[in-house]
Amino acid sequence: MASAELKFKILEYLAQVDVATRNEIMKAVNKSGRTLTMALEELVKTGAVELVSENPLTYKIVRANVVTVDLSDVKSYYDLKFEVFKKLRSFGWRLSTHEIVAIALMYARFTRFRLLVFGSQGVGKTSLIQAVFGRIGEPVVVQDLHLKNLYEVVRSVKERTKVIEQQYRHAWGKETLERFDNYKVVPISRIAPSDLLFRFVPVRITQPQRPGVGLFKPVKFEFINVPGIRDIPDELFLRLEGALKHVRYFTIDPTWVRERVMKLKMDEVVNYTDNVSAEFYRINARYDAKMENDFELVNWKILHEYDSLYLDMASNLQLLLNAVEVLKFNYSWLRDEERAVQQTVDFMRDVFETFTIVKEE
Numbered sequence: 039m040a041s042a043e044l045k046f047k048i049l050e051y052l053a054q055v056d057v058a059t060r061n062e063i064m065k066a067v068n069k070s071g072r073t074l075t076m077a078l079e080e081l082v083k084t085g086a087v088e089l090v091s092e093n094p095l096t097y098k099i100v101r102a103n104v105v106t107v108d109l110s111d112v113k114s115y116y117d118l119k120f121e122v123f124k125k126l127r128s129f130g131w132r133l134s135t136h137e138i139v140a141i142a143l144m145y146a147r148f149t150r151f152r153l154l155v156f157g158s159q160g161v162g163k164t165s166l167i168q169a170v171f172g173r174i175g176e177p178v179v180v181q182d183l184h185l186k187n188l189y190e191v192v193r194s195v196k197e198r199t200k201v202i203e204q205q206y207r208h209a210w211g212k213e214t215l216e217r218f219d220n221y222k223v224v225p226i227s228r229i230a231p232s233d234l235l236f237r238f239v240p241v242r243i244t245q246p247q248r249p250g251v252g253l254f255k256p257v258k259f260e261f262i263n264v265p266g267i268r269d270i271p272d273e274l275f276l277r278l279e280g281a282l283k284h285v286r287y288f289t290i291d292p293t294w295v296r297e298r299v300m301k302l303k304m305d306e307v308v309n310y311t312d313n314v315s316a317e318f319y320r321i322n323a324r325y326d327a328k329m330e331n332d333f334e335l336v337n338w339k340i341l342h343e344y345d346s347l348y349l350d351m352a353s354n355l356q357l358l359l360n361a362v363e364v365l366k367f368n369y370s371w372l373r374d375e376e377r378a379v380q381q382t383v384d385f386m387r388d389v390f391e392t393f394t395i396v397k398e399e
Contacts, residue, residue, distance in 0.1 A: 040077035042164065044069055048077055049086060052099035060095040084165065085256050102169070102258035103129055109371060110263035115141070115381035119388075129255040132246035135392045136162055140259070142241050142389060143170035146200045148264055151363040156204045156229055156393075157243035158219055163203045166243070169257050171201070179203070192234045202238050204230060219245035224393040225290050225336045236357040242392040265370035270362070274375055278365050279352045281383045286348035288395035290336050298344055299325060299335075342395055350399075351386060361386055 044067060051066040052058060060078070064070050069077070078097060081087035088098045105125045112118045123137040145151040147170055155163050167179055177196040180203070191202075221244055226232075229240050303325045307318065328335055341347060352358055364385055369378040390396045 040073065040080050044073065044077045045081055045086075048081060049099065052087065052097065057090065057096060057098045060097070063097065085254055100256060102256050104260055105129075105169075105257045106260045106262060108262050109265070114372070114377070115368065115385055126257065129257050131162070131254060134244045134246040135241075136166060136243060136246075138388050138392060139163075139166050139241050139243050140170060141385065142239070143167060143201065144259070144261060145364050145367055145385075147171055148261075149267060149363040149367050150200075151360055151367075152200055152238045154202045154204060154230060154234070154238035154240045155243065156240060158245065159205055161219070161243045161245055163243055165256060167201060167203060170259050172258065192231055195234075195237070202230075202234075222333075223288065223336045223395060225332045226394070227290070227332055229393070236354050236360065239357065239360045239386075239389060240393060241389045244392065265367070267366050268370045270366055270369050271375075274365065274369065274379065275362060277375070277379050278361060278382060279358060281379055282352040282358065282361060282386065283350045284399045285351045285383060285387055286345075286397055286399060287351065287390045288336070288342060288347060289349055290332060290341075290347065294344075294346055295335060295341065296329070298341060298347070299329060302340065336394075348397070351390070 047067040047069075048063055051063060055062075058066070060074070063078070064074055067074070078087065078095075082089050082097075086100055088100050090096050090098045107118070107121060107125070109118075112121055118141060119137050122140045123133060126136055126140070127133055139155055142151070142153050143155075143166060146153045155167065157163055171179055177199045179201045180191065180195070180199055195202075224242065226235060226240075229235065230238075303321060306321050328338065335341070351361070361382060365378055365382045368382050368385075369375065372378050372381065387396050
């Protein structure tokens with residue numbers, strides 16, 4: 039896979055000249071050989087660039103279809119979700135959670151909201167970031183994090199960095215990406231190091247289950263009549279904090295999980311009376327296998343019943359501060375305190391439901 043930096047340079051050059059041969063692109067970006075070929079092939083495949091001639095190889099930039107969202111016409115977060123979904127669908131996007139991610143990127147663009155977009159390769163992370171932010175580079179958007187040393191990135195993250203793009207986690211080779219895309223619960227430990235969460239609120243793009251309509255076309259969002267962001271009253275912050283305390287998300291703290299799993303195992307052992315010694319071995323082997331794989335463990339539905347395995351959304355200060363940025367936007371946009379708080383909570387719930395289980399107290 040070609041680097042995002044190289045593809046960005048190619049697109050930046052083509053945006054200036056519109057059409058160029060491979061040799062002209064090679065001189066402009068100072069790259070050649072298989073590296074350049076891969077980058078150009080990937081750009082053609084994603085629809086960002088069109089191959090217009092084979093001899094000599096000549097490429098043309100595909101100007102994005104502009105999608106206008108007038109926030110003065112959109113009266114709620116719920117209407118905004120539908121508007122984004124409808125417009126992406128009309129351009130052939132195969133949609134699952136893309137509209138949630140697009141709105142999260144909108145908040146990140148216009149406030150200090152910080153976002154971690156994750157999902158498997160080719161699911162639309164880069165296309166959505168470019169659709170909302172345009173073709174911009176570091177440090178505003180750090181892309182292709184899966185190709186870098188994640189811990190080095192965490193230590194060097196700049197305050198201006200708003201969006202991080204990642205393919206689930208850094209150490210990839212051992213995982214099968216497809217099984218994460220079947221709307222399964224993803225352990226937080228699989229997303230990123232704990233010191234990155236929740237400085238950047240995680241949101242996942244899953245593989246769509248329905249076929250697309252026509253050909254996928256890259257788009258560019260133009261948000262117009264964006265409100266001037268106003269500070270919120272102190273009491274509005276307290277209302278948000280109180281509301282988020284009632285919304286809880288499923289997580290897997292190793293200590294809590296081990297206690298629950300051991301209790302389940304002991305219940306089986308106590309209730310078994312025939313051929314005890316052989317069954318002891320089988321029970322222990324089965325539970326040991328569960329404990330070794332956090333992905334299987336977090337998707338073990340019996341654990342979802344335990345309230346102690348949920349955290350409220352107000353328990354993490356960084357998460358709360360990110361939610362406040364969304365609240366500022368909603369308060370400035372909706373001009374109604376109650377609606378601003380409720381729709382901020384609903385947005386945060388939507389985001390967390392892309393990768394884990396969320397419930398009300």
